[in-house]
Amino acid sequence: MFWTDRHLTPDDLTKTLRRDVAEGLAAVPKTLPPKWFYDQRGSALFDRITRLPEYYPTRAEHAALHNHAGEIVRAAGADTLVELGSGSGEKTRLLLEALRARASLNGFVPVDVSGEFLEEAATRIAAEYPDMRVHVAVADFERHAHLLPTRGRRLVAMLGSTIGNQTPEGRRALLADLHGTMAPGETLLLGLDLVKSRERLLAAYDDSRGVTAEFNRNVLHVVNRGLDADFEPDAFDHVACWNEESEWVEMRLRARERQRVHLTALDLTVDFASGEDVRTEISAKFRRDRVSSELARAGFTVRGWWTDPGEDFALVLAEV
Structure with a gap:
C-alpha cells in the first residue's frame, strides 16, 4: 500500500520563501533559513559533503x-x-x-x-x-x-x-x-x-575542498531563482565560526564589498556593507x-x- 498526503503545494513553498527572505533580510543581523539550501543542486552538494573526510x-x-x-x-x-x-x-x-x-x-x-x-x-x-x-x-x-x-x-x-x-x-x-x-x-x-573540539567542528563546516562553501552560497542561487533577485553568490565568502557560549557552529555568508541587491518579486532592495554577514545556519552541539x-x-x-x-x-x- 502506497499513498501520499500533500500539505504543501508549490505555491505554499513560494509563499514561505517570500516570507522567510523578507523577514530574514530585514533582521539584524540578516539571516536566511537553512531549509532553502536544498534544491536539487544543494541536495547533491550536501551528499558530497557527507562523504568528505572532515565531515564526521x-x-x-x-x-x-x-x-x-x-x-x-x-x-x-x-x-x-x-x-x-x-x-x-x-x-x-x-x-x-x-x-x-x-x-x-x-x-x-x-x-x-x-x-x-x-x-x-x-x-x-x-x-x-x-x-x-x-x-x-x-x-x-x-x-x-x-x-x-x-x-x-x-x-x-x-x-x-x-x-x-x-x-x-x-x-x-x-x-x-x-x-x-x-x-x-x-x-x-x-x-x-x-x-567536541572547536578544531574538529570547524573543519566539518569548512572543508579544504570548498564543497561546503558552494553549498552555503547555493542559498543565494535559490533566492535568485525563486524571487527574481540579483545576488552575486561569488561576491560572498563562506564563513564558519564556533559560538562558545551557545555551543553551536554558525555558517555565514560575508559580503566581500559594499553591494546592493534587488529582489524583484518582493519589490525590495537590500544594501550590504563590506564585510557584513548573513547567517545561513546554526548547528547546535x-x-x-x-x-x-x-x-x-x-x-x-x-x-x-x-x-x-x-x-x-x-x-x-x-x-x-
Missing part, C-alpha cells in the same frame, strides 16, 4: 544506528516509523530492517517538504518492503505535525541532528508540538551531534544533561542513549 556526523550517526538499531526498536516497541526530514533512505533502512527483524514492521511515514524527491525515495523503499504500508507526507513538520498520520504505534525519528538547526526557543516549541501530537507510549528518536532537560520540559522521558564508538554522535530515545 553522517558516518558517526550511521555507525551508531548500525550498532544499536535493534536495541532502539526493542525499547520503542513500535510498528510504524515516522521520519521527519526524510532523506535518501540509507539510515532509514537500518531502522526498517531492525523493525522487520522483530516482526513488528507495519508502516513507514516519510515526511519532507520536497514532494518529488520524497516520493522517489519512498517508492524505492516500498519496493523493498512490499508488505509495509508507505504513507508519504509532503509537509513542513514544524507547521504540520498535527496533520501527520497517526496509525499504529509510532517511532518518530528526526535524524541527522536536524533539531540542532533550531535555536533553543525553536527546539522548545518543536518538541512541545511533537509531544502534543503523540500518544502515550509512542517514542521520539533524535540524532544529535555532540560537543549537545551535551547529555542539556538534552535530557529539554526533553523533560517538553514532557518526554528519556528511555535510552546510544553513541558511535568514538562518542561523536548520539541517538536518544524519549517516550511520551
Whole structure:
C-alpha cells in the first residue's frame, strides 16, 4: 500500500520563501533559513559533503544506528516509523530492517517538504518492503505535525541532528508540538551531534575542498531563482565560526564589498556593507544533561542513549 498526503503545494513553498527572505533580510543581523539550501543542486552538494573526510556526523550517526538499531526498536516497541526530514533512505533502512527483524514492521511515514524527491525515495523503499504500508507526507513538520498520520504505534525519528538547526526557543516549541501530537507510549528518536573540539567542528563546516562553501552560497542561487533577485553568490565568502557560549557552529555568508541587491518579486532592495554577514545556519552541539532537560520540559522521558564508538554522535530515545 502506497499513498501520499500533500500539505504543501508549490505555491505554499513560494509563499514561505517570500516570507522567510523578507523577514530574514530585514533582521539584524540578516539571516536566511537553512531549509532553502536544498534544491536539487544543494541536495547533491550536501551528499558530497557527507562523504568528505572532515565531515564526521553522517558516518558517526550511521555507525551508531548500525550498532544499536535493534536495541532502539526493542525499547520503542513500535510498528510504524515516522521520519521527519526524510532523506535518501540509507539510515532509514537500518531502522526498517531492525523493525522487520522483530516482526513488528507495519508502516513507514516519510515526511519532507520536497514532494518529488520524497516520493522517489519512498517508492524505492516500498519496493523493498512490499508488505509495509508507505504513507508519504509532503509537509513542513514544524507547521504540520498535527496533520501527520497517526496509525499504529509510532517511532518518530528526526535524524541527522536536524533539531540542532533550531535555536533553543525553536527546539522548545518543536518538541512541545511533537509531544502534543503523540500518544502515550509512542517514542521520539533524535540524532544529535555532540560537543567536541572547536578544531574538529570547524573543519566539518569548512572543508579544504570548498564543497561546503558552494553549498552555503547555493542559498543565494535559490533566492535568485525563486524571487527574481540579483545576488552575486561569488561576491560572498563562506564563513564558519564556533559560538562558545551557545555551543553551536554558525555558517555565514560575508559580503566581500559594499553591494546592493534587488529582489524583484518582493519589490525590495537590500544594501550590504563590506564585510557584513548573513547567517545561513546554526548547528547546535549537545551535551547529555542539556538534552535530557529539554526533553523533560517538553514532557518526554528519556528511555535510552546510544553513541558511535568514538562518542561523536548520539541517538536518544524519549517516550511520551
